[in-house]
Amino acid sequence: MTAARFKNSVRAMYAPIASILLTLALGFLLVMAITDDPLQAYRDLLFANFDSLGSFALFLNRATPLTLIALGVIFSFRAGIFNVGGEGQLYAGAIAATVIGVTFAGLPAIVLLPLALMGGILAGAFLGWVPGVLKVRLAVDEVVTTLMLNIIVLLFTSYLSNQVIRDTKSYGAVSEMVPEKIWLPALPGVPGATSGIVVAVLLASATWVVLFRTVWGAQLRASGTNLRFANAVGIPADQRIIVAMLIAGGLGGLAGVLYVLGIGHRFEQNFSPEYGLVGLTCALLARIHPIGALATAIFYAMMINGSAYMQISTDVPRSLVDLLTGLLVLLMTARLATPKTRS
């Protein structure tokens, strides 16, 4: 790589690092205000994740869906689509994988696993496709469609998990367990952590390569930054945008699949602590750069997971992280312009 290209890559990390530092600073102020032992609280918030193999595993498990959703957001924003449907795509993928796994439990793993995988990815992709097509062909506001679809999917999964595939032996709206034969292996050396994290990291790199090192990616970015330009130079912009939305939805769906197959092993109605919104935030804070988003997602996973430990050892409630996230989203969009200005 030439010096200039390296400089560009480094420059792309400024935004995520700045936002991480701002989060840390703001959070510390809050913690200082409410507890006598802010240092202990903060230490636990961040580093308790590494105290034991168990906590490390949980942290990695949080990072997986966050990263994937952030990557999905990045694809859609780079295509010029303001996609806030991550939560719905996540749930769609999760429920599809669960239904397939439970319904066809008799099939051998070598068939069932890819089937569940594909089913989940396609379910998410469909949820990306609908708003994409409506936007490209009819200029229907994608924020509204993705927002509405989120809720529709959540209601649908609630129906399925309450009525259709419910595990009547357990308490609450949970589905039956997905057959063990298709559970994803744990990360070697870290029992409890899903190997899905590896997939997430690989896909982050792949996203970067696709967006910045392929012709397709260059064409997509051209379509997202200036559609009229893309049309004028002969790029099939409509196609690129719709495919990008399929990928974006598919990544969200994959996040759901990896959750079900690798972490929860079943579908629970409220398994996501706003992964969709936090994933969106991670992507935006990293200025929709894939590697930067990986960094912010990992950081947020640390905080979300760490907040539980912080609550145990000090008296700081874990909802501090939610409060902090809300503040941060507000502040960060004010300071930096978002990648796509909406009309």
Next chain:
Amino acid sequence: MTNADHILRLSGISKSFGEKVALKHVDLDVRRGEVHVICGENGAGKSTLMNILAGIHQPTAGTLILNGREVVISDPIEASRLGIGMVHQHFALVPSMSVSENVFLGRNLRKWGVFADKAAMVARTRELIARYNFRLDPEATVGTLSVGQRQRVEILKALAFNAELLILDEPTAVLTPPEVDELIGVIAGLREMGRTILFITHKLREVKAVSDRVTVIRHGESVATHETGSVSEADIARDMVGRNVFLVGRGNEQARRPFGPTVLKLSNVSMTDSAGRLLLKNISLEVRAGEILGIAGVDGNGQTELSEAIAGLREIQAGFIELGGRTITEASVPERQSAGMGFVPEDRLDRGLSKTMSVAENLAVSNYRRAGLKRGGYVDQDRLEAFAAEKIREYDIRGAVPESPVSTLSGGNMQKVVIARELYRDPDLLVVCQPTRGVDVGASEFIYARIMAAADRGRAVLLISSELSEIFALSDRIGVMYSGQLLRIIERKDADEVIVGALMNGSLEAAA
């Protein structure tokens, strides 16, 4: 003439936007009760001058004397208070509201302090309409009105609050011929009522039809003021266009070699909008290999639609387009590119470039395969850089490194990026629009040289420009677009800028 007879006097008005000088020491006298036309080419500075009067810009030098007193017009509200009413070219109307609601927008009459007194506003609007004989229904929804009617609402808005001086900016640009006649009638009526009217236009017929006096602005300076009755359209056209110094030109030389076969052919091409208005009227033209056909015309007469139709960005509703003998009427943009077309759009930031992407990517975007930058689906970064570096050198694109975002370049250098990209494919047909708009002299010369070199190599060039000097410098034949029609195509050697200028401005007298 004493001051009392002048409602407005501008002395030494200058205006610069950063480095760009828009107006240089403009003097203007406007007599009370007259219709005074401001005439000039695109970019001459007419709109800037009017915007100063409307309070949208502040002059960088000079004084404004209104009704004998020096004034500072700080914003549109102040202009309105001073009795100046501006009717913009692009209407500022809310389509879902009625005529009276639009007239009183921002200044609603109130009932009991809290409510809008709709009845009173409708009544007052009706009064105004009757007074000026406008034939409008105060309760009609603006969205349902025709363009001519909407314009009358705009004029009414300007008049409603005691405007003595009415400024109309290119009012006929969007009107059909019968609507133009109506407007001329309205203006005459207003003059009879003692209003003073300042009117910007480039259309000579209108100048003669309605004005008392005309002032010509050229390159930011006021060139002359005439009593309309004592000049001809040709005189005015000559003032507008002047004697320009041509840059490197092939104009006066004989054609160096015979032209080759026809490369681009348009036959009876027409285009409509959703309301059925004809944007392009039955256009036929041919461009041969080695030839530069220049299409002159003031912006907004169909050139954008013509270039987009040829480039494949907009459908036509009648006629055929052929490139190199093959029909491309239904062809997509990439198909036209393969057939040998290059397209430099009129607004580089709108259609020519992606501001945030790098110089290299903007150069490469339609050239990956041809430049050997693809390896499978991947982009070879080293080759991309080398390709960009070479183009930067070749086109002398200043201030550029391959990775820098293209937005860091100056206007002229950005334009060079677009041209470098399109010329890389050495297209058989180069369609280039407004190539030097917002471009400095040095870069302009470079660009002209490139365009001529393409023609010398045997390529066909369609040049669409509102800059007469560049049309004359480069073209072998010159056509004029006016109101969606291609009026005439003449050989360069038979062309005279006064005649062409007159044609561009709709003067049928000169066309005879």
Next chain:
Amino acid sequence: MYLSSFLASVLEQSAPILLAALAAMITLRANILNVAVEGMMLVAAFVAIAVGSATDSAALAFFAAVLASILMSQLLALMTLRFSADFIVAGLGINLLAAGGSLFALEWFYGTPGGLRPITFPDIWHVAPGSLSFIPVIGPAIERQSIILILAFIAIPLSAVFLYRTPTGAYLRAAGEDEHAARAAGVSVVRMKAISLAISGLFAGLAGAQLAMDKLHFFLPEMTSGRGFIGLAATLFGGGHPWVTAAASLLFGFFGALGDRLQAFSLPSQFVLMMPYIAAIVGLTLARWRIHVRNRPARIVVEGSA
């Protein structure tokens, strides 16, 4: 009467949705897609219970709730209008802030993360039972309804009057529909948007207060359950007109009440609940389709061309 009690439950279900819809509608007319209605409602609900149990005054609780919601709306206004934040992201941020903040307050100040359930709680004014029995069917349905519900229904014509019969309403609509025209007329677009957000906060505050104080008298972390978004869906479906929006809200409320009763039957309540959102998407798509068709270039009538 069975019909009356069904109507009563329709009205009850509709009230917060109606208020949320009106909140979204006012901002929509100013060209703002207000996704923060949900968060504003939640904050109002929390403040209502917190202040009510602390002061034992229903009136104070009510006003505090509305004030809190308006303050949230102005925070959104500040971030977006003064600091150029993106409306959608900032709106979602407000929602997150409301959810996280209320949860945090529950944990930190009350130590009850599950919710805030005061033992006693002052009651807001309700229509006295039996006072309206002389009106058939509708009378008994309105009995026992809270003052806020009455206010909600009054808000419909009030909104219409505001938008269509006051100068500020007209200027607000102009700012939303055509900024250029508004500015040329001297209307401050920023001010209009800020006003629309404040009114939005008012209605959202009423909605939150209604949720918390009408029958329940407690606060649960997710008690708004997406009603803010149902309201948004109703507004989008109604194109921003007060009466259509109100009708859509009542319709969604109707189906909500119906859904409750249909639990016993085969139709799952979730599908009923999905309807507002599907309706919003369908409505928008149809509107866009009409515009798309209208903007097609006209055919050329080929007679003898000139």
